[in-house]
Amino acid sequence: MRIAIVNPNTTQSMTQAAAASAGSAARSDTVLIEVTASTGVASVESHVDEAWGALSVVTEIERCEASAERPDAYVVACFGDTGVSAAREAAAGPVVGMTEAALMTASLVAHRFAVITMPKRTLRQSEQVVRNLGLEHRCTVLAVDETVAELAEGSLHLLDLFTAEGRLALDAYDAEAIVLGCAGLADLVGPLQAALGVPVIEGVAAAVTIAEGLVAQSLTTSRALTWARSSSPSEAVSA
Structure with a gap:
């Protein structure tokens, strides 16, 4: 099972700390993928920061989704669950906010x-x-x-x-x-x-164990209404 730990800010050391917490609780056969925002803010501490962080979450998840080794699930490692609702639309697998x-x-x-x-x-x-x-x-x-x-x-x-x-x-x-x-x-x-x-x-340790449980049960985000898949910006432009 492959689970991406997504940090909405650009500070690599915070990503590493979140991944270490996830690793302390994850199953021994779970592969954790560290994902740090490539652009945005160094920390999420305001409403403006949160807007940038949410954009970073969606951007990084779309990159992961397009990769050959797409994660089975995602954990968003920011308290307040920055970008989680948008991430659930963008990701094929379950997204768990810490x-x-x-x-x-x-x-x-x-x-x-x-x-x-x-x-x-x-x-x-x-x-x-x-x-x-x-x-x-x-x-x-x-x-x-x-x-x-x-x-x-x-x-x-x-x-x-x-x-x-x-x-x-x-x-x-x-x-x-x-x-x-x-x-x-x-x-x-x-x-x-x-x-x-x-x-x-x-929260990150709690989230990774929940993500593992969802994947083990073959459960992902419902597409019935609230989190129905929508076009990404690139798809909308091409259309």
Whole structure:
């Protein structure tokens, strides 16, 4: 099984970190393909960044789809699920966003849970995915006000900040699990789980296992209505 880990930004180290997290959870016979946006923004931290990131996701998936070794499934490694809906139209196989995957996973192991995302200005993107899944009555979204660019070399230096927000989530909002709200935070899973004593969910790891399950069941995106295939820009021009 071949699964592409698609990073909507241009920072290769973030792609590698996401792929490492996926590799920690993937089956031993799953081949992970690292895909980094060839153009766009270095990190997705605003609505404008998200628009560029969504375009990059679709562009890179169309390239993968045209390759001789097309992936069986895709994981979009950006919290807020940048470009996921468009990617589902473009890809033949299933597309799993790390945010939906993390939230669905959290809902299976805890009645109430909290997302800790970053930076603070991206709260609304995370809250939108929570609302779309109908989980706002079970999930609180909090934020650490640091830039995504801070994760280029890892995230352990942010452990104290995430621990403080995690304790707030447990004490003030009755959270029973924590969802890490940004790709590249995988190295916080173990230390944060030890500090808080509750499950800590990382979205890329959750997404790759869901993608594997969909492929194993021969399931892909429904074409009945919402994600019916549409013409790519190149096809539209030629037509």
